Amino acid sequence: MAGLIISILVGVLGIILSICVKKYKMTSLIAGFNPKKHDEEKMAKIVGDNLFLVGLVIIFFAIIRVVVPEYESIINTAESISVVVLVIKIIYCTNKYGLKEN
Secondary structure, eight states, X not given: OHHHHHHHHHHHHXXXXXXXXXXXXXXXXXXXXXXXXXXXXXHHHHHHHHHHHHHHHHHHHHHHHHHOGGGHHHHHHHHHHHHHHHHHHHHHHHHHHSBOOO
């Protein structure tokens, strides 16, 4: 039960951070953000959208873990892979699409 609460809190934190980054343009929360190199609008949208997905994925797998506890190791693996893939997607998209146009 404690794992469910912690996972939901982490997921909600991800969603709150995504709203801060996307809606309020808090790009200072993004590691490696350089205003001379990156477009603030694009970076806020890319990171905000994907961070929102990370939060939803964490909450989704927390609920699934409670519903089907006998497959906990498979669910943990799927959650880990999903989060890592989304983080790689954030890094790739920010490096490809988040740069300022010359």
